[in-house]
Amino acid sequence: MIAGLLALGVVTTAAQEETVSDPSGAIGQIAKLPEGVLTRPELKKLINAGEKLFKTKFTIDDGAGRPGATQAIIPTKARHRSDNAFKRLPGPDAAACSSCHNDPVVGGAGDFVTNVFVSEGFSNADFDTSDPQFSNERGTNHLFGAGLLELLAREMTSDLHALRKEALEKAATSNEAVRVDLVTKGVSFGRLTALPDGLVDLRELSGVDTDLVIRPFSQKGVMTSLRQFTINALNHHHGMQPSERFGKRWTASDDFDEDGKTNELGAADISALVAWQATLPIPQQTGTNDLAQAGKRLLGEFGCTNCHIEALPLRSLLFSDPGPLDASGTLNTSQVSNPGIYDIALLDWAKTLEKNAKGEFLVPLFGDLKRHKMTDRSVNALGNELLSQRFVGRDIFMTSELWGIGSTAPYGHRNDFSTLDQIILAHGGDARKARDSYKDATREDRRALIAYLKTLVIKP
């Protein structure tokens, strides 16, 4: 009864009082979708606009909230309208991107309290329990170096697609099945078999989706691009609906979430957010000492670097936005006349990137952008979910990049582990051998390894 009266009071008050509009002022700073290679000042302006958007606390006068829509990546109407501005579990659960991505600085990771609850958002979209049968609870990843990760993923995808094409051409020419190793930048993604009639047998793929697109973002490796992730997150976490997916073209409505605000975010706003994230500097290594140097050696000796590869080579620092690999619903290069090109080489931090003999930039990510099974019968702490995510099994995760790990405790996909020792010992499945090497090592060697990992930091 009290709740009912309160609700009535709110309605009455809202109906009687004149409201004061209070938009964030961060939206619409960039009027036009960037085109071509941006100059340094143009890029800086875009980045600044993106930073402001990333930090801004969106208000209902911006369009925050989605009373009529769910968190789903496909525009989906809510079965039950909710006028609560925030809902801790299904979202919206934050006013700003930086509300979670803030450790140790804006753009960083988040503590356990910033965990989000990932669900498809189709059926049971308004779940009110953290029971894992409804959602996967996930920690907040940091975004430093994200532009280079996406560039690596694009080049690796391009390599894999070229291998597939070559195998298909050989199969058609020879009229025989052609089995090809899918290796790019030294990372093996299994094999595929091309048949003479153009069919491709995908059963031997390893750690990559069947479309051979490397998806570098999220702990599952299921997000293709910063642009896609940004659009998903804006809707999920803030109820801010970008027009390029939730607008009239795909929903016949410019207010799909029924919050009274139309065209909440334009494509140029998304570009600004992408530009800021894509140009965040890479994490660094600091405070090294003899112990840490020993730990670096042990990282290889234990076999950790089989997956946590220290650096992957990158051919180009030109970041196209929109990118080439997104599907419709996220702008891609085929949807625009001339995509914006952000030359990461224009940024001061990019000058610190080492190069290999081929002149390729070495991206020190400590990762392989590949998914692995992380549990086995006796080591299964990372198999604590019930739901697969976007076709990826419940105990399969993409190798976490270790760059920045010294700044981003706690660890694990659910931020379950407060120490590096714990998370290393939680590695099962494909990582079991390396984990056992660590477990069986001397205490001093284990200390050394951890000391080294703590030198990989995000510097403010």
Added chain:
Amino acid sequence: MRKLAAGALIAAVFCTPIASANGVFTSDIPSMHEEAEAAGIIQSYEGPWEFFVGGGAASFDCNGDRMPDLFIAGGTAPAKLYVNRSRAGGALEFEEKSHGLTQRDATKVLGAYPLNIDNDDHTDLVVLRLGENLLLKGLGDCRFEKANRVFSFDGGRAWSTGFAANWEKGNAFPTMAFGNYVDRSAPGTPWGTCEPNVLNRPANSSKTVPNYQEQLPLEPGHCSLSLLFTDWNKSGEPALRITNDRQYYRGGQEQLWRIRPSAPPRQYSRSQGWKNLRIWGMGIAEADLDQDGLPEYALSSMGDTMLQTLDPDADSDRPTYRDAAFEKQMTAHRPYTGTDLKPSTGWHTQFSDINNDTRLDLFIAKGNVESMPDFAAFDPDNLLMGGFDGKFHEKGKEAGIALNRRGRGAVVTDFNADGMLDLLVVNRKSNVSLFRNLGVKTSWGHRPMGNWLAIELNNGKVNRSAVGAKITVKTGNLTQSRMVQIGGGHASGQTGFIHFGLGVAERATIRVQWPDGDWSHAYRVFANKFVQIPRGKPDALYWYPR
């Protein structure tokens, strides 16, 4: 069926994630570029009165490259075979190739339907002719041989204008229904002299070679122009829907025949709920527009196009339909552009998602019969785009298909394997129209539309392409379905990939109800892919065009 109808309403509410659009169409409109001549296709449908109807084409892969090739009727001019030489995403390109038919067999062709009759590696062709119908056995490399004798098939002497095929339970070979028009030899012809239709069932004794010695007349015939096997009540036993031309019948009507294995066909009657409907029926298209598992039927006619949907009074053995064309804004009863406001004449009808937005669109070929003064002379083909408001919006002019030609049969398929459906229209007394779907026109060029899937089924040794199967594709809360059918349209049929628009979904889950009723497990696939589902196999395969 009342319970089913109530469930249907709930399903429609739950499965529709999008709000009403208040009648404004805001989705992509494809830019359709006519390039028949440039693509190398020169074929028009010619001839006197007997060829005022017909004018169809068969689209199928005759050389094993999975690209759709074409067999196009010519009426009194010879039918032609065109091999698809298009490259993926490129301009349309076809090469004429000899079909090997004699001059007699190649002429007087009204239409054709592809069908793998004998379950070998090659698709066969059913050719509708004025006079003897033909079964052409595919030999590979786009070669054919007449197989009427081998298959013990009597092509008859009728004026055949419609065809449908289906595998009845337990049969190794398809049951084939031929729709016949006017009996020109009957006294008083053409008025009231409709030829009976014919059902050809394979002999049970034949296991390796089809034997169509047995022919059952479907009497009375009412001058049919299109037939379709359809599981209208989800019984697992498709019935035969026939649309008939009131121009010539006396006391005729639309028909639905119950076809039970090993039992004589039986026409549904008024006492069984079938309502008398008299139209100038020209073409049938089936789609489950409200996602309730029960199909709707678009029937082209002169004047209003009909959309038949089950009436609340219907039951599982009571096929009572009502018309929903007006409420769906798809009557398409007169030209949507130009100054000619006389009623339209509709022929081929086909549902497909031509802009990949997840909403089915309806193509209707239009064209005056010949010189009928009471009907529109300029009568452009329709492209009725399905909107998020559940209604259809005419966008033929904007899409560029509103040409001054007299359309008849048609094929909507992806001729250049770019994920966007193209369109072939067979025209009377003028060259075919071949439209390449370029995507959405912009100030800087064309951009692609929504995501898509193209699905090929492999049912195994019998009924390889799984005629009669149902494919469902789930994205989010939306489940789309398509039936694999041979029949309907106007004198035109197609095999090959079944196309789905996915809108903004980048992944989808596919399930197949195979022709015998068994459901597959779920296959998880990524968008913008050609997918093959081999029956019984755990994984789907992707196909990549060259």
